[in-house]
Amino acid sequence: MPLELHDDSATLIGVVTVDEVEQLTAWLRGSQRPRVSLRRCNHLHTGALQALLLFRPKVSAAPKDAFLAAQVLPLLTGSSGPASRQGTEPP
C-alpha cells in the first residue's frame, strides 16, 4: 500500500497512483497539522501532487527520488517561491 496514514503524519511509499488520491485528499482535509514523509516515494500522481500543493502539509522527510527531490520538493516546501509564482510577473 503506497499510503501509511496516521493521525497527523503520513508516509507515501513507492508509486502513488490515482487510486490513492481520494484517500490522501480526505486525510489532508481531516488532519490539523499534517506532516508527510516522501522519503520512499518514487512517483506522485498529478492529483496527489495537486492535493499536497493545495493543503501544503509539512514535508517531514525529503524524497530520495531525483525527480521528486529536484522538481517537486521545492514546490512543497515553498521556500523557493520563484519557480511557481512567476506567472504574474510582467514580461
Add this chain to the structure above:
Amino acid sequence: MNPLLAQFLAEANDLLASVDEGLLQLERDPGDPDLVNEVFRAAHTFKGSSGLFDFPELTRLTHAAEDLLDAVRGGRLALDSGMTDDLLASFDLIRGWLAHVTQHERLPATAGGDASGLIAKLRAPLGGDAAAASAAGSESLPVRAIDPPPDWLATFGTEWLTEVATWLDTTTATLRFVRYLPDQDCFFRAEDPVHLVRQVPGMDRLIVVPPERWPATEEYDEYVCLLSFVLATRASAGELEYLFRYVPDQVQIAELDAAAINRHLSGEPEPVAVHPHAAHALAVDPALAADARAVLAAAHRTLAIGEPAGTQLLALIHAVTAAAHVLGVPLDLAGADRETVNAAVEGLLGEAPDEPVAEPPAVAPPVIEALAAPPAAVPAEAAGRADDPGGQVGTRVLKVDQEKVDRLMELVGELNVAKNGLTFLADAAEEEFGSRVLSRRIKDQYAGMHRIAEELQAAVMDVRMLPLSVAFGRFPRLVRDLSRRLGKTIELVTEGEDTMADKDVIEALGDPLVHLVRNSLDHGIEPPAERIAAGKPQTARLTLAAVADGDAVIVEVSDDGRGVDPVRVKRKAYEKGLISEEELESLSDSEAVDLVFRPGFSTADQVSDLSGRGVGMDAVRASVEKLGGTVTMRSTLGAGTVTRLRLPLSMAVTQVMVVSVAGQRFGVPVDLVVETVRMPAAEMGRVLHQDVVVMRGEVVPVVDLARALEMPWTPDPAADRAILVVAVNGQRIGLLVSQFHREVDVILKPMDGLLAYADEFSGTALLGDGLVLLVLNVKEVLGLAARTA
C-alpha cells in the same frame, strides 16, 4: 535467402509503388495532409524494416527522406517540385539497390557514394547536417523553424530567460519550450501529467503552474486537474511529439533561439514569417557544386574581360542565378547591373560566409522555379544510372482479390457435388442398365476425379490459410500503448504464431482477441504496486498462444493478473438479475466464472474507455460461436485468467453426419457428435416428462427430433432406437432419429430469402445425388424442443 529479407523485399515493392504514386499525387495537390501522411508512413515503414538488415546506406537515405517528409507533414516545410524530384530520385535509387539485393543479398558497392549526394539534397531544406555542409565546402545557412515566442514564456521568469538567451546566443543553439495544459478530467482517462512530464528527456527547467485561484478546501475536487506545466528541454521536437502523442491537443511546443527569447523579453512584435525558400543550405552534391563553380568562374571572367550589356548581361545573370541555386543560395539578380552581378559572383566564388550581395529573401518565385527545373533534373538521371533496368525486387508474389479465391472455393464445392453424382450414375448403370462393367469403369473414373478434387480442394484451402501471426501482429503495439496509458508494465508473449488457419477464421478472430486482450490489460492485470504487494513480479505477463488441435485451432489468452473472483461475479450476476437466488448458492466456482459470458454482465465497477461497458464477453462468445467455435474461461483468484478459444481450422467445408428423421435427411455438424448408439426401446426411461437413456452410468436426456421439428412419425415399437448423442455447452443430449447415414463434407450455404427466419437450421448443402440437405443448428433445435415439450 533469409525469409525476413524475402518478405522485406516483397513488401518493399509495394511500398515503393505507393511512395511513388503518393509523391506524384502530392505534387499535384501539395496541401493534402492525408497524402503526405501516407507517403510519410510508407517511408517510415521502409526505414523501420530496413533497419533489420545490414544496409546502413539504405537506412540513412530513407531516414533523410523520412525527415523531409516529416517536416512537410508537420507543416514546417512546403513541398516544392525540387524536393519531390529529390524524393523520387531517392526512391528510384532504392529500387535499384533492392534489385541488386534480390540477386546478391547486399547493396551495390557504389551505394555509399550514390546515397550521400541525395542525402545532402534531402537534408538541405531542413538545414542540412554538418557532414553534408562540409562536403559542399560551404557554410550552411540553415532554416530552423523558429517559432514565434509564445506569451506563456513569461512563466519562466525574466532572469532565467535572459541567462538562457545569452547561452543560446553564444552557442547558436535552440531550446524547445513546452506548455502542457492537461484537461480538467484527464485523470479519468488514466493520464498522469506529472508522469508524462518526468519522462521528458534533457529537461532544462520545469515549472509547475498552479491554478490562478485554488478552490476552497471544502469545494476542492481531487479528480479535477488544476495544474499545468511549462518546461524547457533539449529534447528534439520529435521526442516531444512522441512523448505527448496521446495528448497533442493539450500541448504546445515552441522551438526558440536567443533572438526569439530576446524579442519576447523586450516585447518586440514578431517579424514577418520567413519565406521557406529564403535560405537554402549550401549542401549540395559535390559534382553539381563543382559544375556550378565552373559556371561562376566563367561568368567572372566574362565580367572581368568585357562589359556585357543587354541580352548578354541577361543571359549571364540567368547562368549565375541558376548556378547559385544549385549551390543552394537563391539570388534575385533580375534587373541588376554589372557591378551587382560581379559582386554576387565574387561572393559566391569566394564562398563568403555571409549571404552574398543580393537582395535577401524577397525571391521572385516564378524566376527561381523556372531556373530550378533544369538542375533538378540532373540528379534524377544520375540516380537512374544505379537503377538496374532488368532487376526484379523480391520474389513474385501474386496478389489476388479475395473474391476470386472465394469463387474458386465455391467451384471446388460444385465440382465435389458433381463428382459425387458419379457414384449414383455407377449404381444406376448396374441396376437400371445391367452393365456391371460400365459401373466399374465409372467407379474407376470417379476414384481418379475424387483424388484430383480432393487435392484441388486442399490447394485452394491452402491459399486461404494464413498464419496466426497475422491475427497476433497488432498486439505488440496495442499492448505497449495501452500498458503505457494504464501505467502498467506488461510483457507480451506470443506462442505458435505459425499455426495456420483459414483466413476467414483469422479475420473473424481479430475482434474477439482484441476484446480479450483489452479485458486482461484493463481488469485482469493489476497496477505494479498491487502486484508487488501481492508478491508477484512487477512486470505482468500476457500470453497469446495458438496450437493446432486436429481440425481445430486453439487460441489462448492468458495473464497472470488478479483473476476472476467467483464470489463477486456471482453477487454481481445476482444483483443484475442474471441468476436466481438458488443459483447464487449452488453455482460452483467454475460455473461462476462462466457467468461473465452472460449478456449484460460487466465486472468493472467503473466504465473505462478501454473496455467494460457490459457488452464484453458475451459479444466474444457470440462471435466465436458464430464461427462454430467455443470459448471457455479458467481463472484462479489472484493467479490469473486463461481464456481459451477453440475454432475450426476452416469454415469453408463442414463435416456433417447425415441422419434421417421421419423420412427426411438432415445434417448434424460432426464437431458436436459424441457417439451414435442403438438402444432397445425397452431401455428408454422416462424422468418427469423427459425421455432418458442410461449410458455407462450417466443419465442422458433424449429429445425426439421428429417431435421437435413437428414431423409426424411413429417409431416401430419393436425396432431399436437410434440415438445420436451430441454435446452442447458441455452437456450430453441424445437425439432420437430414425436412421444414421454416412458423414459427408459439405459446403454450407447460409439460409437466406424466404427461409432466413428458420433459426433451427444453420444452412443448406447440396448432396451428390442432387438432394438438398438441411443442416441442423442443434442448439436452436434443443431450445425448440424445450418449448414444445
